[in-house]
Structures are given as C-alpha cells and as structure tokens.
Amino acid sequence: MNRVIAVFTKESFLVPLVAIILGLLTGAIAMLAGGFNPIKAYMSLLEKVFGNAYNFGETIRQITPLIFTGLSVAFAFRTGLFNIGAEGQFIVGMIASTAVGVSLDLPAYIHAPLAIIAGAVAGGLWGSIAGYLKAARGVNEVITSIMLNWVALYLANWVMNAFFVPSGQQRSEMIHDSAIITIGWLSTMFDSARLHWGTLIAVLAAIFFYVILWKTKSGYELRAVGLNPHASEYAGMNVNRNVVKAMFIGGMFAGIGGACEILGVFHYQAIMTAQPGYGFDGIAVALIGGNTPLGVVLGAILFGILTFGAAGMKFGAGVPVELIRVVIASVIFFVAAHGIVKIFVKPIMKKKKEGGN
Amino acid sequence: MNPVKSVVEMRGITKRFPGIIANDSITLSVKQGEIHALLGENGAGKSTLMNILFGLYQPDEGEILINETPVKITNPNKANELGIGMVHQHFMLVETFTVTENIVLGNEPKNGLKIDIKTAERAVEQLSNQYGLKVDPRAKIQDISVGMQQRVEILKTLYRGADILIFDEPTAVLTPQEINELIEIMHNLVKEGKTIILITHKLKEIMAVCDACTIIRRGKVIDSVLVKETNPDELAAKMVGREVNFRVDKQAAQPKETILAIENLTALGNRGVNALNNLSLEVRAGEILGIAGVDGNGQSELIEVLTGLRRASSGRVLLNGKEITNQTPRSISESGLSHIPEDRHKRGLILDFTMSENMVMETYFHPTFNKNGFLDYGAIDKHAAKLIEEFDVRTPSIYTPARALSGGNQQKAIIAREVDKNPDILIAAQPTRGLDVGAIEFIHRRLIEQRDKGKAVLLLSLELDEVINVSDRIAVIYEGNIVGIVDAKATTEQELGLLMSGGKRMQGGGNDE
Amino acid sequence: MDWGLIASNLVHDTIVFSTALIFASLGGLYSERSGVVNIALEGMMIIGAFTGAVITYAFQDSFAGGAPWIGFLAAGIAGAIFALPHAVASVTFKADQTVSGVALNFLAAGLSVYLTKIIFNGAGQTTTLSSVFGKWSIPVLHDIPYLGHAIFEAYPTSYLAFIMVFFTWYLVFKTPFGLRLRAVGEHPRAADTVGINVKKMRYMAVMISGALAAWGGATISLTTTSNFSHNTVSGQGFIAIAALIFGKWHPAGAMGAALFFGVAQAIKSLVQIFGLTKYVPTEFIFMLPYVLTILVMAGLVGRSNAPAALGKPYDTGSR
8 A cells, every 4th residue: 555655746746747737727828718617627627528428438539649649759769769759650550551541452350450560660650760860960850859849730632632622522532431440339328429449459559669679689779779879889789770660650550540630530540730739749759767667658638638629628618728738738837847746745755754664 | 464465365165956966064175375186086076166266156154265255156247356366177269269269359449349369369378478378369279189279268367467377187188298398387386475386186296396285075065184294095085085096906918819909090070181091900709999099089080980980981990801891880899899889868768768778789680579560568678677786786676777977987887787798899989987996996897798708899098007907008199099008017117208299100000010 | 724823822821821821930049049949829819819809899880991000919918928828837947847837828718719709708719800901912013924913912911921931030140139139059168257137038038939839820810711610720830830840940941841831721621612522521631731730740750950058047156
C-alpha cells in the first residue's frame, strides 16, 4: 500500500497531474472571461462522453488516433528529436491506405493488413524525410516537419482530386469492404459508434514501443543517441542512421493511425480544408505521458475525452470548441515549464515527507 | 598599528550547495600589495570562495571587509565598484567580438546613441602599453592565442579600475615561457599598486611568485603561511592531508614492437584549416608515450582521427600493421584500441544511463550481451558488477545513473570499461583533469600497469608535470606536427617549453632513431 | 503577354507578401540573438493578426482611416504580452524553449478562434474590415513606368518594415544595447561577470520579438486579407524562422531571405491571376512556399552562424 502511495506522489506522476489541473484552470479562466460557466461546461463535457453508449464508443474512436500520434512523437523524443510532423505522417498514412483500399481488390485477410502496412510505410518514409535532412544536412527537424505537414495536406488533396475523387465531389470513392477494419458486433453494441480493430493495434503498438526501446539492441542505440549523440558516436554507433530510423519508426506509428482512421472510421478520404489535428494533439499526449508507452495511452485517453467532449461543452454551455485547444496548449506549456508546476507540487511533497515520518 | 593595511578580509564564510558544504567557515586575509596564493586540490572550495568575493554567489554565513569596511557583494557590478576584478580560468570572452568590444562590454563609452569605438580602442591601447601587455585592440578573440586572450581578461579588470585582481588557475593553459611572462606581468601589477589573489594547485608557482599562502582542504582553511617560511613538501602535505610524493614510481620501460604507427597524417580542424600537418609518430608495446603541447595545437584532432571520430585527408594509421585510417570508431575499437576521452561528460558516459548500461557502451552488440537483437540484461548487470568491484568504483548500485557519481568515480568507471576490453593500445586524453590527488594516483597506477602488461599507452595531457612523470618518451606537438621526441627522464621543462612554443625544432622532426 | 507588367506585378506582390515575413524574422532576430529560441513566431503572428483585425473592427466606425493604425499598435502590444509566458518559461524556469514555443503556437491558434467566435457570434472568422491600410504612392517616383508600380506603390507597413530593418541593424551592431544583447546570446556568463543582467536582457528581447512578430501578423489581416480567420497566418511564422536562419541572424540577411520567400507567395497569387492553373494543379502552387523553405534549409550547411548560447538556459548557479 505504501508503495502505491509512493508511486502516486512521485514527481513524474505529480507534475503532469498538476499540469493538467493548471491547464483546466486556464481554460476555466478563459471561459469566465468569455462569460461562460466553466463548471457547467466541464460537466457537460463529461456528460457528453459518458452520457450514452454511442458517445462513449465514439470517445474510444477519438482516443485511438491519439495513441498512435502520441507514440509517434514520444518515440522521436526518446531519440532526441522533436517530431512535430506526426500530422503530416498521419495524412500520408491516410492517402496510402485509401489508395490501397480503393484501387486493389483482394481477400480481406490480405487487403486490410496490406492497407495498414501501406499506411505505416508511407508515414515512415514521410517521417524519414525530416530525419534524413536532420542527419545529413543538420536541418532543424521542427521546421522541416512543420513544412512537411503543409506539403502533406496539399499533396493529399491533389492525390485525391487527381485519382480518387469522382468529379464534382468532395470525397474519394468508398474503400472496398475487404479493407474495412470496423468491428461490426462491437459497433452494434455501442449504438453504431465507429469502433474498429485500430484500437487493439494501438495498444499493441504501445507494447511494441516498450519492447523495442528497452529490450533490444536497436533500442539501446536509439536511447543512447537521444541522450548523448557525442558519446554514442564515440561508442561506435551510427548516429545519423539512428536519427533516420527513429523518425521512420515514429512516422510508422502516425501512418498506421491515419490508415486506421480511413479503414476503420470513414471508409473514404475527404478533401481537407485544414489539418485534422491528431498530430498536434499527439505532442500534448506524448509530453503529458512523459514519453513512456503507458503514459501515452493514459494521455491519449485524457485528451480523447477532452477533444470529443468539447462538442458537449458547445451544446451544454455554449462554449466554442476551440476552448479545448486552449486547455491542451496550456497543459503542454506547463509540462514544458515544469519549474512553474513544481511550485505547486512542492507543498504536496513536503506534506508527504512530514506525514511519512 | 598594522603598517600594511588589509585589503580583503573574509570572515567565517560558509556556502552550502545541495549535498555538500563547499566553504565551511573560511577566513582569509589579504594585505595591500601582496600576491596571496589560495592553494587547494580540485574541488577543495577555492573557486567557490572567490566567486563569493566576486559577487557571483552569496555566502550563507560570514562577512566580507574590503579596505577594512564591511560590504555586501551582491553581484559582479558591486565587486567592480569595490575594485575587485577576476581573471577567470575559463575566459569570459565573446569569441566573435573584438578585443576592445570585450573589454568595454557593460561600460561602453558613448557618442550620442552609438558606442564610441574609437575612444574605446584608444583607452585599451593605452592600458595595454602601460602594463606592457602588447594587445591589438582591433583583433577578434577567436583569432588570437590563448596567452593573448588571458591578457585581454587582465585588461578587462584594469579597464574597470580594479585594484584587487583574482587570478583563477591562470597557468593551466600556458607554456612555460608564457608562464614566465605572466609572472612578469603580475610583478608589474603589484609595482603599480595592485593586490593579487592567485588560485592554484601548483606549488612551484607559489614558491616562485607569492608572498603568502592560504591552504584550503575540503572547504576548510588548514593554514595560512608566509611563503618564505615554508617549502613545497610542507605545502603539499597540508593541501592533501598526508605526505604525498608527486613522483610516480615505476620501473624503466621495456619497449617492444611498434603497435601504433602514424604516417604523414593530415586532417582538417573545425575551422576548415589543417589541424594536423603531415604528422608521424610511433607508439610501441610496453611504453607510455606522452604528448605535450599547448592546447589547440592539434591534440584533440589527432585523437579524433586515431579513434575514427574525424576523417584524415591524407596519411595512414596502422594498428598492429593493419591499416585503420578513416575506419569507423567501432571497427577501430574492435581492432584493439581503447580510448579514455578528454571530456568524460560529452563522450565518455551517457549520464542518464545506469552504470550497468554505461559499462557496455562499446560492447553491447557482442554475443555475450546480445541474443538475436535482444539484450541480455542479466549478463550486462553481472559484467558491470564485476568491473565496479575490480576498479573500486564507488556507486550506490549498478542501477544508479552515471550522473549521480563523483568525477573521480565516473573516470574510474570509464577506465574500467576501456581496460576491460584488453586493448593493444590505450589512448588516455587528459585522464586526470579535475580530479583529486587520490584519484590521480589511482589512474596513473592503472596506466603504468597497462604498460607493464606489455600494452602500448598514448597519454595526452595539458599538465606538463603529468606528462613528464608518467611517460617514458615525450612527443611535443606544435601546430599539428610533432616537433620533437625526447626521453622523459632526460628532458627539462625548459626544453619542452621551447619545443611547445615552436621556438626550436629537433633535427629529423618525428623520428628519434 | 507584357512581361514588363508581369515583372512589375511580381516585385510589387513580393513586397506585399514579404512584409509580414520581414517583421517576424526581425522579431526572431532579437530573441535568438539573446539566446532564446523562438519557434513561437507563428503564434505571435496569429495573435497580432487577430488583435489587429479586432481592434480595427472596433474603431473603424469612429476613426475611419486611423483605425488600422490603432489596430496595428494594439497588435504590437498584444504580441509583447503574449510573448511574456515564453520568456517566463525559457528564462526564469529554464524550460525546453522549443516545447514552450510550440505550446504558445497552439495556444494562439486556439485562443484567437475561441475569442473570434465569442466576439462575432459564433463565426469562425471576423467580418471583413471596412477600413484597412491603403497603399501609399510616393509622389513622382510612382510614375516611373513599371518600377513605380513595383516599388513605390506599397502599403505603409511595407515601408515601415524596411525602416525597421535599418533600425534593427543600427541598434544591434552600433549601440551598447546591441553589444550587450549579442554578448548575452554568445556567452551569457561573460556578460554576467561584467554586470549585465542576462535575464532582463532576454526578457526584453523576447518581448520585442513578440511585438515585431505580431506586427507581421497584423500586416496580413490589415492589408491582404482584410479579416482574421484560422488560416490567416498558416505557417508564415515558421517560414520567418527559416528566413532568419537563411539570413544568418543578420537584419539585412533576414530581409533578403524574407524577400526570397515572398517571391514564392507572389508567384502563388500571380499564377492564379494570370490563369496558369490550367498547367499546374493549384495544390502544387499552394505547396510552393513550404517546399521552397525545406529546400533552402537543406541547402544550408550546419548552423555555424547561430548565436553560441542559443537555446541554452542561463543558470547563475552553475559551476
């Protein structure tokens, strides 16, 4: 029992927790400034999420891509890279899986996995561009990966318009049934909420993340490069290759996320006017999760609830859904500036010490 | 009445950092016009005390009197106002600025809104002439020698009107000749009415230049003595806390076949000009070859080329007769070369990895630890436990991150790892930098042990004493070339100093046979 | 086709589109010269574009022609205030400056649209402003054929941007303030030991950065778009950072790079005007500025000109 308490009062747990609370408070202040009732708004958010089976199922749907993009960002972070490009990697994953889903005709046990692999490879390659430019040319990966997000957005629209969207329409043809990964019976159970195998794949991806980094030779190298590239070079590791590898694996996670969104949720790809935003939320998920796989899953659950529940805030308290972006941005800020958070954490730690003796 | 007034009085100064007491009730008294040494080992607390006097740290307890008036020195500005200036060990100079810009920074003469650079340059020139410093006010810092940079540091304090000058380990980066010039400058300063505090761990300098000496050990004052009433042995014993013998005990070397042969090596430095110029050198089994030279003459680049961290543009490196030029660090390491890097935090350790993980940095992929791509952490931990025991690395556990260990124990761990690879040649770059006497002795013994096992050792150090005491032969590097090889037993500091400053080139340059 | 006319239009539009980038990259210059990475330029531009539009909207009926100036001024103030958390996080709390900057970018994106919806009854963008900056023609000079239209018929903000380049050069390279700013970015400890307040310098630099970047954003909403929406800025803050790096952290260099990236935007609008979309898909034209930025960054080798202490928090107590 004492050990359980110790875990929950540990700094690595308390800092994100306090950051979340401070983020929600910042949101509350913004709501008060806008003339809304924050308590009512947050209550409607929870009501929306837990109010009925359909919405609960849809929340799970919302959580799934966040696990993927969170893992994508976290994996790159572990290797010392800031992958802001999960957004673009997610989008190219969508393109690739749509292309495979629409244009090929295969038995289901090949078609769906192939579409997911296509998404993974596309996302991985897209991520490697920023990784390669960092490794070979020393270009700041933050700027290139942001630029690649925009390129991916317009590229996706062009590919769709040129090959997959019937003229006059705003979305591609439907993917073939053999590529669909929606779980019919589960959807029925949740009043037709769009539940799919992607959620299971996401959890498996988190386990894969853990095993790769902490059990294998490759993981040892990736972590070493992330913590100290100079020492890694001295120890005979190929730093540049590890940078590209990390961005490829990170991009794969995001790419699978994009593929599952097409194959499990929409079954078509729409022309986009703005970026879907899962990649950006993935940054918050990774940071709040301390770049650990378990943390990412927990973070994705939290931000999935917040982003899906935002519509409830609009409905129940009239708060524009963008308020939730303010909350998420504040959480990222407070995790980054954890010195601020520690001012709030210190009294708790102190109390614990006094209580312990 | 005291005929000579006390300019600096520090009484009962205590400064605590998390986990350690850096200064424990220290008292220091410096008189007008004297050169006062502050002697102590690395980590004894000398720099902390001087940073307090210079206003960079605030003491937790104690008081400071300047010219017999109690003062609070809350920041370096305040120290400047009180006439205290500091010549820092790591120069506080902006590399991309000119000499003048560095000197006037913070006290710029103005002409309207603009900096009056003409006036500033004239002022610098005049000060430089007054003290015989011969500094070019318009040169950029990155283009002038280390000795010159130090003079810019001195000018910075003089420009601010300092009367009390603190010199923090000023000779660490200088050649013996430059040291003589510095001593000359210090005498000039005293003649002009300045008072000097010299932080050092070198006994010879104290005997040569100082009037009084205060000895600090583990944050406490051990004694304050007049230099003319003491001798080096007494000072050494007070500094370390026991009788020490700075001579390294060893048998005569028994050199055998050549292990490492460097032939006409040329390589570019970071600035895009040749850092190594056609350098040749041989290291034999059973000997320690020391490399002496002023910092920045190609030492780091030489080691980087030898270990695969930098490309050679021409020339060859042979290890046991096999060419290893421009191979990867891994393949060179696997060929039988071990390397104790000069910066243990940058290259030697991954500070956030556990000690256990750090001990396999270059061997994790060997079949012992790596089973089909998965690491055998049982074997890795056992390996670490063995080395930590064998080399007496003081760590709470093998799972402790390397960051938590003291510098001496970190260095012991690196040496354990490198020696355990059983290399044919061990390259040790500045292996004792920043360590205390105990750790230094340990490391010297291990290097000699390697030699006595019939291995080759290449030692690079900026401490001339270390090179002379530990090596069997000494190669002097100057501007990327070996300008002479001498027998360590037969040479003198003067001879080495002359070679190090490029003043003399031995016949035949790289070969002593 | 009148190639002279096309060239004249191209230069004219380049200046229009470069203005925002010049302001923002100068903003980045102050911050990064002091040693603080500012990836939050994008967010600061968004705040500027939003504030400029909203304040102008509020005053356009009472002050007519003066309203954009009030909006512009307000944008600068809002930008400086918005930059404050980045300074607090980076300087006082030694946070990861990139992560803090990214957080501010998201905050700006969310907050601006949230407030827009509150102010404009749920609409995702401001109503079109009736009073925005008009172009100023320099007497006589603007009558020069081709050249007059190209250079001497521009928004007042464009003239201001070029003046600001000169002003920044003078301030950074000729005055004590500039010497200290650069010293703090190159070797903060050296600056500290001669009594320069490193934290104060960095706070000031980051806030100046916020004001200038916000002016960059405001020039967009108060000249070309005449309103504010979620995609008013769309990545130009990051292009401004690329311009700063490409320009080697020098005001004139940053201006040159900003003009270069401005060409890409100008081509985008020219292509649409001259009906070239028949030959090139619009999506590729939209991609152009981003692809160009990546290519330019890839063409640069290393970051050898970056301030030496860039991105490193200064710790007074570090030994």
